[in-house]
Amino acid sequence: MLRGLYTAASGMIAQQRKHDTVTNNIANINTPGFKQGTGISRSFPEMLIERIRSGGAPGEPPTARVGRLTTGVMAEENVSVHAQGDIQETQNPYDFALISDIQVPGATFDASGKYVDADGQRVIQPQAFFTVLNANGEQRYSLNGKFTVDVNGNLITSEGNRVAGRDGQPIVLIDPTTQAPITNFRISKSGLFTNRDGQPIMGANNQPLNLLISRVEDPNQLVREGNGLYRLNADNATQVQPVGLNDQVEVRQGYIERSNVDAGQSMVDMMSALRAYEANQKVVQFYDKSMEKAVNDVGRI
Incomplete structure (x- = not known):
């Protein structure tokens, strides 16, 4: 259950950094020679998930491959656009x-x-x-x-x-x-x-x-x-x-x-980052309520 919580939290951090980059562009829209930055995000390295077998037939391997899993996204770098x-x-x-x-x-x-x-x-x-x-x-x-x-x-x-x-x-x-x-x-x-x-x-x-x-x-x-x-x-x-x-x-x-910042596109990017941040925030709140129910209600039973 916590795996999804960490994935959503990493998405919030990445969108926050993207939002910071866009707001810095907007703040420097009148700065001579300023080059806008573009945040680049990528996923964390994939992990190979395996299931440990118990009581398997003789000669079977002790683990069974389940598949690959990504664990979220990260804001890798801020690249300047030198147009x-x-x-x-x-x-x-x-x-x-x-x-x-x-x-x-x-x-x-x-x-x-x-x-x-x-x-x-x-x-x-x-x-x-x-x-x-x-x-x-x-x-x-x-x-x-x-x-x-x-x-x-x-x-x-x-x-x-x-x-x-x-x-x-x-x-x-x-x-x-x-x-x-x-x-x-x-x-x-x-x-x-x-x-x-x-x-x-x-x-x-x-x-x-x-x-x-x-x-x-x-x-x-x-x-x-x-x-x-x-x-x-x-x-x-x-x-x-x-x-x-x-x-x-x-x-x-x-x-x-003059600065090469595109004001219109920057506003769109800022709103997009805000909406994505809010979506990940809802997922974190959902997991929080699920764990609260598991601890307080299921544990009581």
Whole structure:
């Protein structure tokens, strides 16, 4: 009897996690560069049920196979959907949007950025990210291009993380003559900073300032850290490299990438998770009443 109780309870936990994922998507519907998450559920490993025989004929095995049994469902992981979000114009010179359509030879990606070849091998479309430095100087990846400049001329995110240049160092937009932050600048499609005359803006090492746009081979390997930041585990660090000249990646100044969350579908998914949770809850209540009757009524007889 308890087997069904555990199965229903596992279903409640899985639907609760799915509900949390959907509500997080809805909460970030206006967050620039946010990629919606999709909860993936799977069943627990099957168990082989056998019945122990007693008093069987000589030579018979001591057990008889009954069959296989699944013991419930589990929320395995939360996978991000890296589809391109809508591009919104802001006319703010410190706002940047990435338009990425990196191709892999022999692969034709669908709208979700996935391709399955004739042998069933799955190929994920690489994605481009801004590279930022956290408080410890470690590289992180983001699609939220709503930047600003602090009093020292550092190009920073809204959370204060410094934006990295192609040399891996923070980008500093400071006028060497006046020591004031540079506000009158342009940025090319490749991420090169120039003045109004089209001349490159030089950094402290006398090299042109250029955004470090990172190409992540498999964006599903990224781990969310919060505040729009992603990281890669040390084992997957080789999957990141600067975008190449042939990669179809474009930086647009004065624009931001909106969240790719589908509000209508998210509301449907949230209600579906709630109804499934309630259905499993009814099953738990049924088992609770059955055990109560077995203990209080049947035991009295």
